[in-house]
Amino acid sequence: MPHERHIMGLFKNEEHVISAVEALKTSPYEFIRVNTPIPSHKIMQALNLKKSKVGWFTLCGGIIGFFSGFGLAAFTATRWDLIVSGKPIMAIIPFVIVGFEATILFAVFGNVIGLLTQMRMPNSGWLKYYDPRCSGEHFGVLATCEAHQKDGLEDFFRKRGAEVKSFKSSPKELI
Amino acid sequence: MTQLTYAKIDQTILDTLTPPKWTYWGILVLLFIGVLIGAACWTYQIFVGIGVGGQNNPVAWGTYLINFVFWVGIAHSGTLISAILHLFRAGWRNPIARAAETMTVFAVCVAGLFPFIHLGRVWQVYYMLPIPNQRLLWPNFLSPLMFDVIAISTYLTVSSLFWYTGMLPDLAAVRDRSTGTRHKIFTFLSFGWTGAHEQWRHFTRGYLFFAALATPLVISVHSVVSWDFALGIVPGWHTTIFAPYFVAGAIHSGLAMVLTLMIPLRKLFKYEDIITMEVLQNVAKTIVLTGLIVGLAYGTEYFLAWYSHNTVEMEQFRWRALGDYRWGFYFMVLCNTLAPLLFLFKKIRTTIISLFIISLIINFGMWWERFVIIVGGVAHGFAPHAWGLYRPTMIEFGIMFGTFCLFFFLFMLFAKHLPSVSMTEMKETLEGGHDHAA
Numbered sequence: 001m002p003h004e005r006h007i008m009g010l011f012k013n014e015e016h017v018i019s020a021v022e023a024l025k026t027s028p029y030e031f032i033r034v035n036t037p038i039p040s041h042k043i044m045q046a047l048n049l050k051k052s053k054v055g056w057f058t059l060c061g062g063i064i065g066f067f068s069g070f071g072l073a074a075f076t077a078t079r080w081d082l083i084v085s086g087k088p089i090m091a092i093i094p095f096v097i098v099g100f101e102a103t104i105l106f107a108v109f110g111n112v113i114g115l116l117t118q119m120r121m122p123n124s125g126w127l128k129y130y131d132p133r134c135s136g137e138h139f140g141v142l143a144t145c146e147a148h149q150k151d152g153l154e155d156f157f158r159k160r161g162a163e164v165k166s167f168k169s170s171p172k173e174l175i
Numbered sequence: 176m177t178q179l180t181y182a183k184i185d186q187t188i189l190d191t192l193t194p195p196k197w198t199y200w201g202i203l204v205l206l207f208i209g210v211l212i213g214a215a216c217w218t219y220q221i222f223v224g225i226g227v228g229g230q231n232n233p234v235a236w237g238t239y240l241i242n243f244v245f246w247v248g249i250a251h252s253g254t255l256i257s258a259i260l261h262l263f264r265a266g267w268r269n270p271i272a273r274a275a276e277t278m279t280v281f282a283v284c285v286a287g288l289f290p291f292i293h294l295g296r297v298w299q300v301y302y303m304l305p306i307p308n309q310r311l312l313w314p315n316f317l318s319p320l321m322f323d324v325i326a327i328s329t330y331l332t333v334s335s336l337f338w339y340t341g342m343l344p345d346l347a348a349v350r351d352r353s354t355g356t357r358h359k360i361f362t363f364l365s366f367g368w369t370g371a372h373e374q375w376r377h378f379t380r381g382y383l384f385f386a387a388l389a390t391p392l393v394i395s396v397h398s399v400v401s402w403d404f405a406l407g408i409v410p411g412w413h414t415t416i417f418a419p420y421f422v423a424g425a426i427h428s429g430l431a432m433v434l435t436l437m438i439p440l441r442k443l444f445k446y447e448d449i450i451t452m453e454v455l456q457n458v459a460k461t462i463v464l465t466g467l468i469v470g471l472a473y474g475t476e477y478f479l480a481w482y483s484h485n486t487v488e489m490e491q492f493r494w495r496a497l498g499d500y501r502w503g504f505y506f507m508v509l510c511n512t513l514a515p516l517l518f519l520f521k522k523i524r525t526t527i528i529s530l531f532i533i534s535l536i537i538n539f540g541m542w543w544e545r546f547v548i549i550v551g552g553v554a555h556g557f558a559p560h561a562w563g564l565y566r567p568t569m570i571e572f573g574i575m576f577g578t579f580c581l582f583f584f585l586f587m588l589f590a591k592h593l594p595s596v597s598m599t600e601m602k603e604t605l606e607g608g609h610d611h612a613a
Contacts, residue, residue, distance in 0.1 A: 033371045033372055033373065034372045035370045036372070037181065037344070037348070037370055037598075038370075038599055038602045039375040039378065039599075039603070043372065044375070044376060047372055049376050052377045052379075054377050054380045054381045054384065055380060055384060058384045058388075069325070073316035076305065076314060076315070076316055077317070079311070079313050080312060080313070091317055094316060094322070095316060097395075098322065098325055100391075100395060101325045101395065101399075102329075104329055104333060104391065104395075105332060107388050108332070108385065108388055111381050111384050111385060111388070112336055114381060115340065118377040119373070119377045121367050121368070122366035124367050125367065126367040126369045126371060126374070127362075127367060130369045132352070133351075135347050135348040136185050136348065136351070137180070137182050137185070
């Protein structure tokens with residue numbers, strides 16, 4: 001919508017952010033996101049976010065890793081199946097060590113893939129409607145409104161102690 | 176001391192990234208010359224042969240393997256600080272976690288060079304890769320050396336990814352406060368991080384999993400390194416306590432290296448308000464604990480040799496204390512178990528110079544511990560007619576010098592080009608209150 005305006009309220013206190021987010025829910029404005037310099041559990045609770053699914057990627061990676069590591073060790077052992085001193089060709093304990101290391105390695109790969117896909121990164125689109133102060137000491141609350149509601153939204157943030165930043169309209173959508 | 180705020184944390188840490196003075200470049204050039212000396216010695220060894228080193232029969236494992244174990248050990252405390260203390264919610268680790276993680280990555284890189292150097296014919300390293308050779312033979316995964324290849328490469332990969340992931344918010348902070356080429360570089364490096372709640376939701380979860388995975392990994396890696404020795408039937412090596420003994424020793428030496436690096440960094444970068452004396456004290460207290468564990472391991476080895484009534488084992492440990500390398504043994508006992516006890520005195524652990532000197536003493540002692548274990552075992556084995564001695568050559572010293580220079584060269588490059596303290600974690604510390612921050 002070309003007439004839509006994006007406005008960010010920049011707070012220095014996370015309690016004010018929480019009250020602004022709560023108030024936005026019952027306002028005519030649409031809440032988009034919060035940008036914070038630290039992971040704030042209070043803000044996440046206020047936003048009522050679902051649990052991340054990254055762990056499933058990690059778990060899948062770990063399972064694949066264990067079987068890959070154990071399987072590699074077992075496969076290579078069976079390529080030269082000459083029994084020496086009665087020792088078994090398939091030696092479980094040493095192969096579990098290889099399996100364990102591969103479990104960790106692949107679980108971490110899964111974790112990284114999970115992070116990148118869930119966070120949708122690398123992506124410069126995140127930098128749209130972003131204020132660099134949000135990586136410093138400010139907590140930015142981004143909301144949208146119709147062009148005629150711009151002053152109302154700005155007042156909404158100012159009343160709650162925020163500095164206000166208005167972004168120019170853009171036809172491109174947010175992430 | 177001034178009260179920390181978000182702005183002051185940013186200012187202090189970003190100030191360290193300003194263009195350095197000529198003294199910085201001067202030190203960097205000197206370290207690079209040291210790296211070249213090491214590279215020249217290694218090149219000479221490759222062309223002339225492994226015989227230019229002091230390794231012989233029976234002492235086939237010399238300084239290359241000693242340095243390998245030493246650097247892997249140094250790497251361990253980085254993960255202890257960044258992962259294990261993160262899981263325990265120890266807020267005092269926040270100011271030193273980044274530098275300790277970086278130390279881990281560079282120490283593993285340096286450690287990883289030594290198996291290549293020790294190979295002699297380095298081009299045959301592919302024998303360790305899981306591919307069949309010309310006669311369709313595969314590597315033997317029953318060998319602890321193959322465990323080690325997997326463990327060290329996993330550790331390097333995991334610690335590098337952990338380090339970079341944790342740094343993303345700080346890379347974005349540098350991006351947001353830079354211009355020109357630096358801005359472009361950090362825009363690329365930060366992957367579009369903005370600290371949006373959706374990013375933090377996944378990031379905090381993923382970081383927790385990283386820590387949870389790195390914790391068993393760090394314990395397994397040095398256990399695997401210890402099995403390089405313990406799975407051989409060499410007197411002095413073939414013992415079940417090696418895994419916990421090596422892990423404790425690794426963390427002990429790594430914590431000492433943390434102090435060795437942090438104290439100059441704190442002074443040069445004016446980090447006194449961030450890396451407080453309380454933080455250094457906590458590292459010192461942990462060193463007392465690890466020193467006691469290491470001391471217990473030294474004592475247990477002697478007890479087991481006596482209690483077993485195994486003649487060869489008893490002779491090995493008699494010779495360790497009274498034989499040709501007795502000085503190494505005295506160094507390791509004095510430096511690793513007795514010197515750290517000085518940290519029990521508050522006056523000593525709250526004085527910068529004594530913290531620094533004792534950290535150097537522990538580093539020295541831990542190097543000698545590896546010398547005593549590795550060389551001592553094979554030098555004085557089962558058969559008296561096969562006993563022998565070992566002395567490193569100038570080529571080995573040159574390579575060792577070069578790798579030490581490489582480690583400090585990489586660390587200096589890091590300290591001036593990337594945030595050496597995590598801004599995000601420091602801000603989290605403030606939110607947790609000063610009691611949590613310690």
